[in-house]
Amino acid sequence: MQVAHELAVSCRGVTKTYVSGSTRTEALRGIDLDVLSSELLMLVGPSGCGKTTLISVIAGILDQDAGTSIVFGRDFKSMSQRQKTAWRGAHVGFVFQAFNLLPALNARENVAVPLLILGTPRREALERAQAVLADVGLSDRGGSLPAELSGGQQQRVAIARALVHSPRLIVCDEPTSSLDAETGKTVIELLKETAVAPNRALVIVTHDSRIFSYADRVARMDDGRITRIETQRTAP
Amino acid sequence: MNFIALKMLMGDRAKYIGIIIGLTFASLLITQQASVFVGLMTRTFGAISDLGQADVWVMDPKVQFVDDVKPLSDTRLFLVRGVEGVQWAVPLYKGLLKARLENGNFQTCIVFGIDDATLMGGPPQMFEGKLEDLRRSEAVIVDLNGARTKLARPPLEPGGASRPLEIGDSLELNDHRAVVVGLCGVTRTFQSQPTIYTTYSRATQFAPRERRLLSFILVKAKAGEDPAALCRRIHGQTGLLAQTSTEFQWTTVKYFMKYTGIPINFGIAVLLGFLVGTVIAGQTFYNFTLDNIRQFGALKAMGASNATLLRMILLQALLSGGIGYGLGVGLASLFGRVVRGTELAFRMMPQILMISGAAVLFICMLSAVLSIRKVMKLEPAIVFKS
Numbered sequence: 001m002q003v004a005h006e007l008a009v010s011c012r013g014v015t016k017t018y019v020s021g022s023t024r025t026e027a028l029r030g031i032d033l034d035v036l037s038s039e040l041l042m043l044v045g046p047s048g049c050g051k052t053t054l055i056s057v058i059a060g061i062l063d064q065d066a067g068t069s070i071v072f073g074r075d076f077k078s079m080s081q082r083q084k085t086a087w088r089g090a091h092v093g094f095v096f097q098a099f100n101l102l103p104a105l106n107a108r109e110n111v112a113v114p115l116l117i118l119g120t121p122r123r124e125a126l127e128r129a130q131a132v133l134a135d136v137g138l139s140d141r142g143g144s145l146p147a148e149l150s151g152g153q154q155q156r157v158a159i160a161r162a163l164v165h166s167p168r169l170i171v172c173d174e175p176t177s178s179l180d181a182e183t184g185k186t187v188i189e190l191l192k193e194t195a196v197a198p199n200r201a202l203v204i205v206t207h208d209s210r211i212f213s214y215a216d217r218v219a220r221m222d223d224g225r226i227t228r229i230e231t232q233r234t235a236p
Numbered sequence: 237m238n239f240i241a242l243k244m245l246m247g248d249r250a251k252y253i254g255i256i257i258g259l260t261f262a263s264l265l266i267t268q269q270a271s272v273f274v275g276l277m278t279r280t281f282g283a284i285s286d287l288g289q290a291d292v293w294v295m296d297p298k299v300q301f302v303d304d305v306k307p308l309s310d311t312r313l314f315l316v317r318g319v320e321g322v323q324w325a326v327p328l329y330k331g332l333l334k335a336r337l338e339n340g341n342f343q344t345c346i347v348f349g350i351d352d353a354t355l356m357g358g359p360p361q362m363f364e365g366k367l368e369d370l371r372r373s374e375a376v377i378v379d380l381n382g383a384r385t386k387l388a389r390p391p392l393e394p395g396g397a398s399r400p401l402e403i404g405d406s407l408e409l410n411d412h413r414a415v416v417v418g419l420c421g422v423t424r425t426f427q428s429q430p431t432i433y434t435t436y437s438r439a440t441q442f443a444p445r446e447r448r449l450l451s452f453i454l455v456k457a458k459a460g461e462d463p464a465a466l467c468r469r470i471h472g473q474t475g476l477l478a479q480t481s482t483e484f485q486w487t488t489v490k491y492f493m494k495y496t497g498i499p500i501n502f503g504i505a506v507l508l509g510f511l512v513g514t515v516i517a518g519q520t521f522y523n524f525t526l527d528n529i530r531q532f533g534a535l536k537a538m539g540a541s542n543a544t545l546l547r548m549i550l551l552q553a554l555l556s557g558g559i560g561y562g563l564g565v566g567l568a569s570l571f572g573r574v575v576r577g578t579e580l581a582f583r584m585m586p587q588i589l590m591i592s593g594a595a596v597l598f599i600c601m602l603s604a605v606l607s608i609r610k611v612m613k614l615e616p617a618i619v620f621k622s
């Protein structure tokens with residue numbers, strides 16, 4: 001039995017300072033944030049306020065300097081890099097602003113990548129990838145290379161890739177910023193439709209205020225801190 | 237993940253071709269130069285390998301290689317014949333004599349004088365005439381290549397083609413008349429002078445008068461006799477240097493390696509091929525990895541372990557290496573075919589293929605190691621950088 005509002009992510013006092021040469025940038029100055037296990041949380045705020053840094057910590061691809069980040073009960077601090085990598089492969093889906101599809105692979109193969117990383121046999125992985133491509137409305141573009149797809153289509157392939165292995169956490173960094181307003185809207189609707197599920201947390205970083213309304217909650221950030229968390233009354 | 241690695245590699249067409257070209261170039265140059273080198277070295281002992289009937293060569297202890305003749309006195313032959321385990325021992329004259337051609341020019345020839353009685357030590361191959369014809373007076377056998385080129389007679393009319401020396405033609409060897417009774421095939425020698433065979437006694441008449449004229453004693457071991465042991469026994473009883481055919485070939489090769497610049501020249505060419513190949517292939521491969529670093533980062537973020545990425549990069553390097561090696565060795569053998577039968581020496585031994593294979597593998601691993609280091613240290617967080 002899953003409890004509806006189990007905690008997916010729990011950050012306490014998370015700090016991160018980038019040091020490059022003599023300049024130090026305090027990107028996170030003590031973050032306290034909870035993400036519920038079935039919600040869509042948007043992380044918003046001005047450029048440079050630390051949003052990307054925060055979801056990198058949450059997704060386990062960046063180590064914080066201090067504080068704890070517990071994701072589905074696992075404390076990353078106590079895990080080796082190898083364990084974290086394996087954990088990410090099994091439980092995290094990524095959507096990037098720059099899509100980050102492999103240009104030499106066609107859409108279906110790109111979607112299959114997380115399954116292949118997990119060791120799924122190639123044929124089975126490709127079959128499941130094709131099915132998920134259909135879910136994002138691209139059943140007929142499985143054989144196309146990323147270069148042959150529009151930006152919106154590429155991001156849909158990326159969403160399919162984030163979904164294909166049924167991860168419990170999906171992180172999206174500015175998924176609509178590379179797209180025009182209309183395409184961005186359809187992409188976010190698609191995310192809302194396909195990615196939100198019981199027992200799956202979705203964290204979307206954005207500064208596109210037009211899509212805030214799709215969130216269950218909006219966490220506002222400024223200068224490395226969470227300044228306010230709003231619960232949306234009416235999600236469309 | 238393997239097919240992803242391969243698609244990544246081939247997807248970057250320009251770099252893929254660059255890597256392959258670098259590796260092809262390296263393996264071609266290494267294989268081709270080494271084969272020419274081995275070909276040349278094989279020629280240095282052509283006189284030994286052509287004389288397949290002899291197991292052991294007996295010579296003056298100071299002889300350094302096959303062309304370094306230090307004559308023995310004829311009586312030594314009987315001493316060697318007396319050694320236990322010797323089936324037969326025959327004299328061999330080997331010397332350089334001047335042949336006077338019809339047009340008045342002189343041509344230095346390698347002259348072999350073989351045992352009058354048994355005719356042991358004759359040419360490996362007869363094209364025209366018979367070895368026994370050497371028993372006729374003034375008879376010599378000339379190598380076909382020499383007969384067609386350096387010993388050829390002048391054209392009948394000016395501007396015409398020169399005429400190869402034929403059976404029945406005569407020439408003058410050191411002011412002695414000699415008649416061609418046969419044409420033979422020999423391994424092209426290092427100095428590529430024409431080779432002439434005659435009997436031992438006639439050769440010593442042709443040769444300038446010297447106290448000693450016996451160049452080598454050729455020995456056949458009795459059946460079941462170990463040639464190396466026989467060599468030791470001959471040395472012990474006669475004080476002469478005795479070497480098996482193979483030993484003497486190596487002695488000769490080593491002499492050329494040590495006292496000529498040939499190995500260094502080829503060594504430099506091989507090294508150059510290796511270095512240029514390494515630079516082109518290594519550099520391009522590293523650039524390929526750098527260009528795709530975001531892709532590797534994305535794979536890492538999505539849970540690909542360092543071990544997986546390492547395997548992918550190794551596979552990419554090995555595939556490129558395999559193709560480059562195949563093309564390079566293929567081109568080198570093509571070169572070998574094209575130059576077959578020309579003046580150029582070319583001998584592609586299995587060992588050469590192994591060495592160039594190892595060199596290509598080394599280049600691939602070196603390129604891969606640089607790339608692997610980069611990818612291992614890669615922070616997956618770069619994937620979020622736009």
Ligand SMILES: Nc1ncnc2c1ncn2[C@@H]1O[C@H](COP(=O)(O)OP(=O)(O)O)[C@@H](O)[C@H]1O
Binds near residue numbers: 019026027046047053
């Ligand atoms: N790898 C890095 N090295 C140094 N400074 C960095 C690095 N990544 C981000 N920063 C800095 O940290 C701050 C927060 O960055 P980021 O988390 O990317 O913000 P956001 O995603 O909200 O735009 C910025 O000032 C940025 O310049």
Ligand SMILES: [Mg+2]
Binds near residue numbers: 051052053173
């Ligand atoms: Mg950002």
